[in-house]
Amino acid sequence: MVKIGKSEVSTTSLGLGTNAVGGYNLFAGLNDEDGIKIVKQALDSGITMLDTAFAYGMGHSEELIGQAIQGYDRSKFVIATKAAQDVKNGEVTINNSPEFLKQSVDEALERLQTDYIDIFYIHFPDDNTPKDEAVAALNEMKQVGKIKAIGVSNFSLDQIKEANKDGLVDVVEDQYSLIHREAEQELFPYLRENNISFVPFFPLASGLLTGKYSKEVSFPANDMRNENPDFKGQRFESIINKVSQISKIAEKHEVSTAQLVLAWYMKNPDITVVIPGAKKAEQVASNAKAMNVSLDNDEYKTIDEIFK
Ligand SMILES: NC(=O)c1ccc[n+]([C@@H]2O[C@H](COP(=O)([O-])OP(=O)(O)OC[C@H]3O[C@@H](n4cnc5c(N)ncnc54)[C@H](OP(=O)(O)O)[C@@H]3O)[C@@H](O)[C@H]2O)c1
Numbered sequence: 001m002v003k004i005g006k007s008e009v010s011t012t013s014l015g016l017g018t019n020a021v022g023g024y025n026l027f028a029g030l031n032d033e034d035g036i037k038i039v040k041q042a043l044d045s046g047i048t049m050l051d052t053a054f055a056y057g058m059g060h061s062e063e064l065i066g067q068a069i070q071g072y073d074r075s076k077f078v079i080a081t082k083a084a085q086d087v088k089n090g091e092v093t094i095n096n097s098p099e100f101l102k103q104s105v106d107e108a109l110e111r112l113q114t115d116y117i118d119i120f121y122i123h124f125p126d127d128n129t130p131k132d133e134a135v136a137a138l139n140e141m142k143q144v145g146k147i148k149a150i151g152v153s154n155f156s157l158d159q160i161k162e163a164n165k166d167g168l169v170d171v172v173e174d175q176y177s178l179i180h181r182e183a184e185q186e187l188f189p190y191l192r193e194n195n196i197s198f199v200p201f202f203p204l205a206s207g208l209l210t211g212k213y214s215k216e217v218s219f220p221a222n223d224m225r226n227e228n229p230d231f232k233g234q235r236f237e238s239i240i241n242k243v244s245q246i247s248k249i250a251e252k253h254e255v256s257t258a259q260l261v262l263a264w265y266m267k268n269p270d271i272t273v274v275i276p277g278a279k280k281a282e283q284v285a286s287n288a289k290a291m292n293v294s295l296d297n298d299e300y301k302t303i304d305e306i307f308k
Pocket residue numbers: 016017018019020051052123153154173174200201202203204205206207208210212258275276277278279280283284286287
């Protein structure tokens with residue numbers, strides 16, 4: 001089990017990303033039944049962190065999770081959610097004001113049908129609110145027991161420093177994967193020094209690191225991967241080539257490439273919880289087995305170097 005920042009929250013180092021649970025605005029072809037199965041499969045497979053956000057289906061992901069967790073012991077898993085998208089008359093703006101964040105916590109609690117949220121992230125920074133004031137509002141929510149840990153996501157390093165002026169930030173969620181490693185330069189050293197946990201998003205590079213693609217793919221309209229340069233041209237070819245090299249190590253362990261990649265993150269000391277997403281319960285069951293894969297130091301380094 002790993003601990004989240006300075007908080008009392010602890011979880012397995014493998015979680016579930018749920019942007020495809022009710023995230024109709026992000027992917028085509030989703031349905032509620034699969035979404036609920038995905039969440040239950042995670043909890044049944046020993047995964048103890050569910051990562052969601054208001055923005056996934058504008059509240060619908062949280063609602064489906066609220067339904068799925070009924071009947072499970074709430075003390076045995078943690079829920080992380082996020083807010084910042086303020087919807088008025090169909091227009092979405094980013095809002096980090098203390099009033100908006102506190103109202104967002106209360107609304108998320110209702111959708112999730114729970115008494116507390118383990119991690120509450122500010123999903124995106126706005127332009128106006130001083131970041132320490134935004135975090136202070138979440139600290140008020142923490143003091144009254146509505147949330148247990150404070151996170152920020154998609155903040156620049158300067159914004160993270162401002163948010164953490166009073167040492168109240170427990171966790172940062174940002175893009176990081178074997179093919180997007182910018183966070184190693186400045187972010188990881190700062191987080192290490194300040195006892196802040198790190199949760200990478202897009203750990204499987206939206207499926208690219210599972211080894212299932214061998215030639216260029218296209219996705220249905222309304223799938224956010226259509227705009228992703230990782231899936232295009234020379235960059236795509238170079239990634240596929242590297243993935244095929246690490247697939248050989250996966251074969252040696254008799255595991256899938258996705259399981260190998262997830263095990264690599266779990267061995268990485270700068271990563272606290274890895275939260276692969278899924279479209280099907282079977283993917284969750286398979287990814288959960290990565291918790292049983294252990295890489296030796298040479299394998300860890302080889303994978304590291306292939307993608308450096
Ligand atoms: N804070 C933020 O701003 C932010 C932004 C993005 C994401 N997130 C969080 O991070 C989580 C992870 O990101 P993500 O889900 O977009 O990307 P990801 O974890 O890199 O990739 C997940 C996708 O890979 C495919 N996949 C997963 N397991 C597989 C398996 N075993 N075999 C084959 N394919 C498999 C599935 O898509 P297909 O079946 O369609 O291939 C799945 O939806 C999200 O769910 C969300 O909770 C946060």
